[in-house]
Amino acid sequence: MASGLRRNDILSVLRGSGQATVEELARRFAVTEQTIRRDLAELAAAGRIERVHGGAALRSGVANIVYEERRGLNAGAKDRIGALVARHVPANASLFINIGTTTEAVARHLVDRGPLTVVTNNINVASILAPNEGCEIIVTGGVLRRADGGLVGDLASQTIGQFKVDIAIIGASALDEAGDLYDFDLREVHVSRAIIANARAVFLVADASKFDRAAPVCIASMADVDAVFSDRALPPALARSCARWGTAVHVANGQGADA
Secondary structure, eight states, rough: OHHHHHHHHHHHHHHSSEEEEEHHHHHHSSSSSHHHHHHHHHHHHTEEEEEEEEEEEEEOOOSSOOHHHHTTTHHHHHHHHHHHHTTTOOTTEEEEEEEHHHHOOOOOOOTTSEEEEEEEEHHHHHHHTTTOOTTTEEEOOOEEEEETTTSHHHHHHHHHTTTEEEEEEESSEEEOOOOOEEEHHHHHHHHHHHHHHEEEEEEEEOOOGGOOOOOOOEEGGGGGOOOEEEESSOHHHHHHHHHTTTTTEEETTTTTTTT
């Protein structure tokens, strides 16, 4: 395979999984690891990817990946996370569910649950839960972000401030080793902060690709989170911090249960 074609295929792999190791890519394309490292170096130099330890990930920074690509990234992992979170949501609970493809995965696993009360600034979440007749759905209002169906701005924050719910289920675009949560849109961050402030418990949902991404606006610390749900164990330093803060860590295995 010509190097140009292979590099395009590498991008396709990363769009599907979020990240990949040099070893995985070399095996997939039946070339040496040295060849893959050269490919990754060229893609990184062109601004198409980011190098991470042992491999590469889709590039992130001051602009988020477009919604359709995000929805396909790590779809299986997000589904497992969604199933696991749903197991931790009791009947008759009141919930905030914010913007994000992983929070939407949670919503899909709540369609057959009820009764529930869900307050959301995510039109997609409202649509997903609409068939659940036992679920009361309250949409915040706000400025529509057409790219992903999110509602942001002061009206969304003000609506959230009128509630005190049992559990907030939130996503983030990136996590760093210090345990801080980040996103790209300051308006969305303000809404997320309001959600955290008005929930009795906060569940963070984040697939492992978020550990290798960067975003510019800080939402909060995982010290403010009661439980984090992911598809892979947290980096050791972050896991130790969670233990110190009392943040429970749940890892979804292939059956959607705690590993």
